[in-house]
Amino acid sequence: MRYFVITGHKAATSGDFKLDDIAGGAGRLDILVRCVNSAFFLSHNLRKDVEAYLVCEGGNDAPKTVIFKGNELRYLNPDERSTSSLIRNALMKPITDAETKSSPGVYVSRMSFFDVLDKLSGRGDFVYLKEDGTDCREYGFPENPIFVLGDNSDLTEEEESALLSRNPGRISIGPLSLHADHCMIVVNNELDRREAEA
Numbered sequence: 001m002r003y004f005v006i007t008g009h010k011a012a013t014s015g016d017f018k019l020d021d022i023a024g025g026a027g028r029l030d031i032l033v034r035c036v037n038s039a040f041f042l043s044h045n046l047r048k049d050v051e052a053y054l055v056c057e058g059g060n061d062a063p064k065t066v067i068f069k070g071n072e073l074r075y076l077n078p079d080e081r082s083t084s085s086l087i088r089n090a091l092m093k094p095i096t097d098a099e100t101k102s103s104p105g106v107y108v109s110r111m112s113f114f115d116v117l118d119k120l121s122g123r124g125d126f127v128y129l130k131e132d133g134t135d136c137r138e139y140g141f142p143e144n145p146i147f148v149l150g151d152n153s154d155l156t157e158e159e160e161s162a163l164l165s166r167n168p169g170r171i172s173i174g175p176l177s178l179h180a181d182h183c184m185i186v187v188n189n190e191l192d193r194r195e196a197e198a
């Protein structure tokens with residue numbers, strides 16, 4: 001399994017935003033939406049072996065985490081508007097369980113970034129995507145990587161120290177700082193290549 005944890009430092013936690021305003025009023029939710037697309041889309045198919053954790057830390061109802069699970073996902077389409085709509089529906093859902101189902105493969109929870117790290121501990125090994133890390137081409141990826149990355153800003157000091165306490169791998173995917181969703185495409189591709197060679 002491949003896991004992605006993305007921090008949406010200002011991302012909306014209530015569903016009262018307009019789908020035309022995801023980059024503004026919804027606190028750069030557009031970044032998380034593109035991350036969902038990068039996590040799952042293949043040409044005419046979806047990756048089933050991926051889970052994406054969108055940690056929404058903005059607004060009065062923070063924190064919330066919207067979870068996409070590839071092996072259950074339905075109704076995910078490549079256009080950003082429909083992905084935004086799946087996230088908005090999840091954020092509008094009353095949270096009654098640890099993970100409340102919003103639509104097939106989409107869940108919403110009260111988890112903070114720190115709770116997500118706790119939850120995923122033991123499922124695999126954490127891998128911190130960071131510009132100053134080891135070149136990913138020299139890196140031996142773990143079997144079940146849990147990639148952690150920032151949105152348009154890096155992890156906060158508190159988030160970073162919680163992650164570092166779990167002894168993550170630390171990898172760079174190239175010499176330039178890229179958008180979060182583009183980093184995800186690169187690591188998915190690196191893993192695809194290694195699986196194809198194995």
Ligand SMILES: C[S@@+](CC[C@H](N)C(=O)[O-])C[C@H]1O[C@@H](n2cnc3c(N)ncnc32)[C@H](O)[C@@H]1O
Binds near residue numbers: 130148149
């Ligand atoms: C848009 S960047 C965040 C801001 C960026 N660090 C800057 O100074 O402009 C989003 C996230 O992608 C990841 N990232 C970006 N470029 C990377 C690279 N070359 N290698 C590894 N991770 C990278 C980091 O996790 C970063 O927090």
